[in-house]
Amino acid sequence: MSQSPILVTGGAQRLGRHCVERLLDDGQPVIISYRRERESLEALRRRGAVTLAADFSSEAGIHDFLARLKAQTSSLRAIVHNASDWAPDSLDDDAGAxxxxxxxxxMQAPYLINLHARELLDACQEPxxxxxxxxxxxxxxxxxxHAAYAATKAGLDNLTLSFAAxxxxxIQVNAIAPALVMLNDDDDEAYVEKAKAKSLMAKVPGPGVIYQTLRYLLDNDFVTGAILPVDGGxxxx
Known part of the structure; x- marks a missing residue:
């Protein structure tokens, strides 16, 4: 594995946490960003993950994170933009916010991080x-x-194409586009059956399928500008 770390934003829970744990299993140094302190973070720290608090909801917060990232490491093997906010649309005065x-x-956090952390990727000695x-x-x-969520994720799809070019x-730039692959602890059986019925594969596979796709991209040196669906058909x- 590379001695330059991989940055995973939003790496403290769910898909991000699973990918971080698997990278650590592979002997890969990892830096993660997190929005708020969680019990899972201490376990990741004990395993060697470097954790940096980050507030991506403001431009100032993004630049503050970048400054602390550059103080932490002189190079990066990869950046995995996993930070996300599954917020429903609002019909009140907070809709714009x-x-x-x-x-x-x-969109803005990946855009600025890709621009300002390029020097860290360029400094990596890996091919x-x-x-x-x-x-x-x-x-x-x-x-x-979730129209705002869908629209801003579509913008991230487009940033994939632009940065790849x-x-x-x-530097290879790609995207992974999952459908539902994980359940919440409080999802009832009716929801589980409904979720399974949405895909041709008729199952909710768990986060491992996302790590398999991530690993494919990290190991393949001839793929760029791709948006890989992981949606079970x-x-x-």
Missing amino acids: NFERLFRVH QRDIIHMTDYVSQKGSRK MYAPS RHLR
Whole structure:
């Protein structure tokens, strides 16, 4: 594994945490960003993960994170933009603020980090360097209740294409677009059955399928500008 760390934003829970744990299993140094302190963070720290608090809901917060990231490491093997906010649309006076927050987390933070952390990727001595955006199946379909979420994830899809063209051939830039792959602890059996029925594969596979896709991108030196669906054939329903 590379001795230059991989940055995983939003790496303290769910998909991000699983990918961080698997990277650590592989002997890969990892830096994660997190929005608030969680019990899971201490376990990751004990395993060697470097953790940096980050507030991506403001431009100032993004630049503050970048400054502390550069103080922490002189190089990066890859950046995995996993930080996300699954917020429903609002019909009250907070609708604009809600959209702006999602824009900053899903688009502005990746955009600024990709620009200002490029020097860290360029400093990596490994032959392959990657930027990987975690987008979403709904970016192609839209959403009745999460329009702002879907729109800003679609913007991240587009940033994938732009940065792939901008940074080739030295840095590969790709995206992973999952549908539902994980359940919450409080999801009841009716919800589980409904979720399974949405894909042709008729299951909720768990986060391992996302790490498999991430690992593929990290190990393949001839893929860039791709948005890889991990949706169990849901797009064919």
